[in-house]
Amino acid sequence: STILVTGANGFVAAHIIADLLSSGYNVVGTVRSQSSAEKVLAAHKSYNREDRLRISTLIVADITIPGAFDNAVKIPGVDSIIHTASPFKLVVEDNERDLLIPAIQGTKSILESAAKSPQIKKVVITSSFASIVDLSQGLRPGYVYNEKDWNPVTIEEAKKSVSGSYAYCASKKLAEQAAWDFVKGKKDEISFSLTTICPPKIFGPANTSPLPKELSLLGVSMKEIYDLVSGANKQAVPPTRFWGWVDVRDVARAHVRALEVAGAAGQRFLITAGRYSYQEIVDLLSNSERIPKDVLENTLPRGTPGKGYAGDFVYEVENEKSKNVLGMKYHSLEESVVDAALQLIAVEDHR
């Protein structure tokens, strides 16, 4: 079977595609430009040889246009969709133009196209913990977030917010909500089931090879680890704003499991390994036996070792449903951040 993956050049999508290909699926990846298409094919080049053509790309320049994916969903063999494409930026000029419209309209347009194609059986959307967390509740000690929770933010609040990360969270919530509303409204007409995957902060190594030499081009996730290992945050360990985390390889696995497990249809999943803080990451990096002692000596901030970990003062995140239904197992925070740091250190060494 062939899976259509939108935003194929992204940090998360690169791992989803690698997992799909190694699990035996074929992939059609959509991207916005020819240069992204070339990067995707290069990143998965062992599956892109003449005798082994398992991945191809398609350019969808503007995902917000109605019918944008009409051709993509009709490609012979495509029976499922993983929609990851959505702006992941926390600093923007215009909340509507830069976040809300592409997130919400992009989601609607892939579903509208899918609804016109009876060959589509499953749609999995990359949502976020951003669509679960209630930002107005702050740290919410004692509370346990799970799939039943919804970020209560409205489109009006999102439009006028001066905070980019608030508007980003709203874009994810409103896009996911639009997806569930769409399948509810069309349940007698569509041939596919919907599953949404809600990861909190995603860490772990990039699967985009090679890693961009210009490290400022890294996505938000890798950039946060880079800012720690490169010395950009030498003075202090920044406080954490979102306390849940998950490894990118586990996020990819969850998307693939969502295609495979019958019980995943019609469900949303909080995909998380638990809680973290930057102080905990810094401590793990400085104590890791896999990183030579002198490498981060002058760059890694130290903060106050052992302090400021997620404790009684902050909400918890639950992963029972993901374990029970999808069979998820999770990487440890140490594996995740050390793997990412080693990759970043290797790039720095070759500059």
Ligand code: NDP
């Ligand atoms: P990346 O920035 O690496 O990838 C985002 C992808 O979406 C890219 O392919 C990008 O294409 C595409 N995209 C962005 N804006 C648009 C747009 N306006 N029109 C079409 N495509 C667009 O980020 P991630 O891989 O981390 O994010 C992937 C998904 O995971 C997103 O839906 C994000 O919200 C979600 N997520 C990420 C988390 C994280 O911590 N990383 C946490 C929870 C959810 P282009 O390169 O052309 O801009």
